[in-house]
Amino acid sequence: MVSSKSLFLALPFLAHCTHAAPTNSSQTANLAATFPNVPAIQDVAVVQGANNHPAFLFYQDVASADLIAATVSEDGSEIINTESIVPNAELFIGGPIAAVTLDASELSVFYVNQDTVISEVRRDSTTGEWTRGSACPECIDNQVSFKILRASKILFPMWTSNTASTAEIRLVFVPPSSTGDAVTVSEAERQNGVWSLHPLVTSQNTPAQINTDAFGDIIAIQGADNKPSFLLYRDFTNQAMGDLKSVTITDAFSVGHVAAETSIVPANGMFEDCPLAVVQLGQGASDLGDIRVFYGNADFILSEIRWTGGSGWVGGSDCPECIENQASFELFGRSVLYAMGTEDSQTGSTEIRLGFETGSPDNDGDFGKIVEVVSKDGVWSPST
Numbered sequence: 001m002v003s004s005k006s007l008f009l010a011l012p013f014l015a016h017c018t019h020a021a022p023t024n025s026s027q028t029a030n031l032a033a034t035f036p037n038v039p040a041i042q043d044v045a046v047v048q049g050a051n052n053h054p055a056f057l058f059y060q061d062v063a064s065a066d067l068i069a070a071t072v073s074e075d076g077s078e079i080i081n082t083e084s085i086v087p088n089a090e091l092f093i094g095g096p097i098a099a100v101t102l103d104a105s106e107l108s109v110f111y112v113n114q115d116t117v118i119s120e121v122r123r124d125s126t127t128g129e130w131t132r133g134s135a136c137p138e139c140i141d142n143q144v145s146f147k148i149l150r151a152s153k154i155l156f157p158m159w160t161s162n163t164a165s166t167a168e169i170r171l172v173f174v175p176p177s178s179t180g181d182a183v184t185v186s187e188a189e190r191q192n193g194v195w196s197l198h199p200l201v202t203s204q205n206t207p208a209q210i211n212t213d214a215f216g217d218i219i220a221i222q223g224a225d226n227k228p229s230f231l232l233y234r235d236f237t238n239q240a241m242g243d244l245k246s247v248t249i250t251d252a253f254s255v256g257h258v259a260a261e262t263s264i265v266p267a268n269g270m271f272e273d274c275p276l277a278v279v280q281l282g283q284g285a286s287d288l289g290d291i292r293v294f295y296g297n298a299d300f301i302l303s304e305i306r307w308t309g310g311s312g313w314v315g316g317s318d319c320p321e322c323i324e325n326q327a328s329f330e331l332f333g334r335s336v337l338y339a340m341g342t343e344d345s346q347t348g349s350t351e352i353r354l355g356f357e358t359g360s361p362d363n364d365g366d367f368g369k370i371v372e373v374v375s376k377d378g379v380w381s382p383s384t
Helices: none
Strands: 014-017 044-047 055-060 067-072 079-086 098-103 106-112 118-124 130-132 155-159 169-173 186-191 194-199 218-221 229-235 243-249 258-265 277-281 290-296 302-307 313-315 337-343 350-358 369-376 379-381
Touching (some): 044 337, 079 118, 218 277, 277 350
Antiparallel strands (some): 067 079, 118 130, 218 229, 243 258, 277 290, 290 302
8 A cells, every 4th residue: 555545444443554663663552541431432443643643543432422532642652632523412322433544634534323324524634623514515424325234333444546447435334224144235435525335246246145243343455456355254154153254355346246255264263252353564556465364262362364365364373473373462352452554665664553452251340451562573562
């Protein structure tokens, strides 16, 4: 990706920038002391800051139920400011959140309003002010009315090149027509500022169904222009019993279709209802780059599986560089897991920041503690 690109998904949320890594990247961060009202967080979205710029966390506050924008210091060590950007009266409480930044001038957060319609709030890069509703005629809810399946967690945006042939934003969600254990997935595309809707289809141009609980986690991996993308999800059919599966989509939903489905982590290798997150580094014009998917294994240890291109997905003992083979970080939260990745295009240096909820099944008081660990050039360090 070029330096202006960032890709996010709602918790499971990905952030990717090719700006230089933060100057204080050697410091790991524990946000527990500064993250306000953590225990009842429903969803978290993340925007990765460029060099010398802060990151943002977006979440619903347990006390006010407002949608909050929290500004995180450059080194990730503390939250330096919080601001309510959408009042609870305008939110579907517990609904999904997603955020995307296209360049220095546009930062958009997508949420679900009380009528289960996908809505948007934008940040002005010059003034720092947030606008929505009638003050934001360009926002999605002032152009179209795309409804999401009630309380579904499946909502995430993907960034694509701003050209005549591709959408500026691809926003994937589960529409209300989905029922039972198989959901249909639709993609809203914004091209030249105009939104349109396209369902995911099979190669026979019939609606494609994803065999997952509509309230479960699903993540997206962005393909290069005119290249495949991935959807990853838990398959809860009788045959799969919770396997993590990868679905290959040939292109944007408007022109592409489902091409293949592969199990990449068995059901017994993950704890029930564990969240998912992904980082994508080094994406080029002809490939998907370095893809790292994070999840909790059956022992509640943060684990990883990687996409290696020609060799496919690699994890476990076949991946000595994966996080569980370097360190043992316990993950007990069902809702808080995010990943952010940065890389320096000049030096090749990479950094991943992974945030998760930690605790112990025998110590409820520890639940809700948000810890962020850092991998600098492939070496993971525990939070301090």
